[in-house]
Amino acid sequence: MLSRTAECLYWMARNMERAENTARLLDVSLQMSLLHGGGSAELMVPLDVTGQTESYRERYGEPMAEAVLRALAIDADNPASIFNCIRYARENARVVRGKITSEMWEQLNATWLEMREWARRDLDAATASALLDWVKERSHLFRGVTYGTILRNDAFHFSRLGTFIERADNTARILNVKFKQIKDSEPVSENILDYYQWAALLRSVSAFEAYRDIYRDRITPQRVAELLILRPDVPRSLRAAFDEISQILPNIEGNTGHPAKRLAAELKARLTYGHIDDIFAEGLQRYLDHFIADTTQLGFAIHRSYLEAA
Numbered sequence: 001m002l003s004r005t006a007e008c009l010y011w012m013a014r015n016m017e018r019a020e021n022t023a024r025l026l027d028v029s030l031q032m033s034l035l036h037g038g039g040s041a042e043l044m045v046p047l048d049v050t051g052q053t054e055s056y057r058e059r060y061g062e063p064m065a066e067a068v069l070r071a072l073a074i075d076a077d078n079p080a081s082i083f084n085c086i087r088y089a090r091e092n093a094r095v096v097r098g099k100i101t102s103e104m105w106e107q108l109n110a111t112w113l114e115m116r117e118w119a120r121r122d123l124d125a126a127t128a129s130a131l132l133d134w135v136k137e138r139s140h141l142f143r144g145v146t147y148g149t150i151l152r153n154d155a156f157h158f159s160r161l162g163t164f165i166e167r168a169d170n171t172a173r174i175l176n177v178k179f180k181q182i183k184d185s186e187p188v189s190e191n192i193l194d195y196y197q198w199a200a201l202l203r204s205v206s207a208f209e210a211y212r213d214i215y216r217d218r219i220t221p222q223r224v225a226e227l228l229i230l231r232p233d234v235p236r237s238l239r240a241a242f243d244e245i246s247q248i249l250p251n252i253e254g255n256t257g258h259p260a261k262r263l264a265a266e267l268k269a270r271l272t273y274g275h276i277d278d279i280f281a282e283g284l285q286r287y288l289d290h291f292i293a294d295t296t297q298l299g300f301a302i303h304r305s306y307l308e309a310a
Contacts, residue, residue: 007307012092013162019085020139168241176288226276260301
């Protein structure tokens, strides 16, 4: 497969996953800000996770709910907005229409056309909730139609690779930002943050029900970290993402990609044999900082091995 084609497939899927992740984070943060009387701390979370705090302040000033929503959801001048993530996904799909199914193209094209209509509307609390639910639904549809219609060849593998690299990076960043509110020396107990904050974090990655099924009683930071880092049966955990990535890379045709495969295997082994007590002994923030840096390096290795023209 040509590197240009692989790159478009990879970023098509990655941008759709990014749009969904941003929608999830915005939805939970806006609800939490309302719960806390419009406080700005929760509104800063999606800006910090997506690395847009400085650019937001330059354009909008202090974080306000409507401004944060506009900046991250429909601002055409923000390269990382949901609006542009969907636009980039559709543009990449257009380039590789011959490599994807007609159902995939029609789904992405319809999503983009409807996203433009959303961007023309005035967003308030009610319409914002509908928009964010719609983004999550369209992302689910895209993954479903991809999994259900495309041949299991390199086009499928690069699309899945983009999804799980983006998911791992996003989950690690959400955890990192939320846990930075806790001092490393502070005792780990249920009193560190209130129930609603931890529940919101779990809901932002669709893991609240999973937590209740596994642990049943009170929510603690250590259990939340264990669930979202080490559990292989939680779809948005780091372990689950790297289980997928480690299966995808060897299935890509050709003999290239040894650095990417080696780094992915190292990260998977670290997650497979890691223990939450050791992670907290090292310092959770330090662990997540290293993990995010390693995931970024893996992204670079994938680009060098598969996506850059020879």
